[in-house]
Amino acid sequence: MPAIEVSGLSMHYGDLRAVDDVSFTVAEGEFFGILGPNGAGKTTTLEIIEGLRRPTSGEVRLLGESPWPRNASLLPRIGVQLQASAFFERLTAREQLHTFASLYGVPGRAADEWLERVGLADKADTRAEQLSGGQAQRLSIACALVHDPELVFLDEPTAALDPQARRNLWDLLSSLNDSGRTVVLTTHYMDEAETLCDRVGIMDSGRILRLDTPSALVRGLDAPTRVVLAHRVDDVAEVADVPGVERVDEAPEGLVVTSSQPAALLAWLARHEALEGIQVRGATLEDVFLDLTGREYRA
Structure with a gap:
């Protein structure tokens, strides 16, 4: 029961x-x-x-x-x-x-x-x-x-x-x-x-x-993965061309790369010896919550 x-x-x-x-x-x-x-x-x-x-x-x-x-x-x-x-x-x-x-x-x-x-x-x-x-x-x-x-x-x-x-x-x-x-x-x-x-x-x-x-x-959200690179890479445009990369943004904590194929991105970073200090951020319950309820302020 x-x-x-x-x-x-x-x-x-x-x-x-x-x-x-x-x-x-x-x-x-x-x-x-x-x-x-x-x-x-x-x-x-x-x-x-x-x-x-x-x-x-x-x-x-x-x-x-x-x-x-x-x-x-x-x-x-x-x-x-x-x-x-x-x-x-x-x-x-x-x-x-x-x-x-x-x-x-x-x-x-x-x-x-x-x-x-x-x-x-x-x-x-x-x-x-x-x-x-x-x-x-x-x-x-x-x-x-x-x-x-x-x-x-x-x-x-x-x-x-x-x-x-x-x-x-x-x-x-x-x-x-x-x-x-x-x-x-x-x-x-x-x-x-x-x-x-x-x-x-x-x-x-x-x-x-x-x-x-x-x-x-x-x-179920099927959200992209965000990878934060603590160390700048030499060629940002080259990162943007990696399969699955959707956007590359400059941020105070480093370069933020959004990708739907994180495995391909990580393999590329490994080949270029750029894995040190990276942070990999997948979707969270907060992302699900905001996707369902919106981001506008509530009274």
Whole structure:
């Protein structure tokens, strides 16, 4: 049985179709990502699946049950970290987490372990309103995980974290998934999705545009390879004549050669002893994302 089944899901606000006929499944134990620009419908989709909103139409099955009307039997089995979190006033980080733990009958010792796991042990006696944005984000994640749920929803969990904290959290999330839990993530970070997710759905204008593994999405783009030459070659025109070379550009980091036949280009560079210091850049999930959703600014 899939952990999540979404069929024909729609959410309309007047003429606005925030979610428009979305269907997908998430397997038990899968790490599933939803990517999309601002306003794509990611958060609304998650809130419907979590049972926080009633959809205009469509059906959701969560761990074999319907989350709406609000299904109390599902609450101990899922963990939810929202995009915007609110804490109890005047409580310290430890008191916040112990309060959440007590709602699920979790002992205080286990709550303290989660403070350690998210790197907040040294902030245990600090009031939540005095935490930095990144620290508050990590506390929110600990609150979502303190009862050891089998299905976890994370909405932009690393948005306010510095690179080191992001990487540490990736390790934590990977360990949760490795232990058999299902994780559903929304993120703006393409490297995060490539690193963590088994499959990703790219969403825009309320619809799932493409859904597959990150590697399959990248392969399907059929984008050219960019090779950056740290050392200038003697004859740029000769490089441009190599089979498969589409363009040659001067850049601060060196000469950037775009080619649809990188093997032929690399062979040419080897013959001319120009391989030292080169960088080979294939397509990434970010290229797929921009190809599907466009490059224009979003409000």
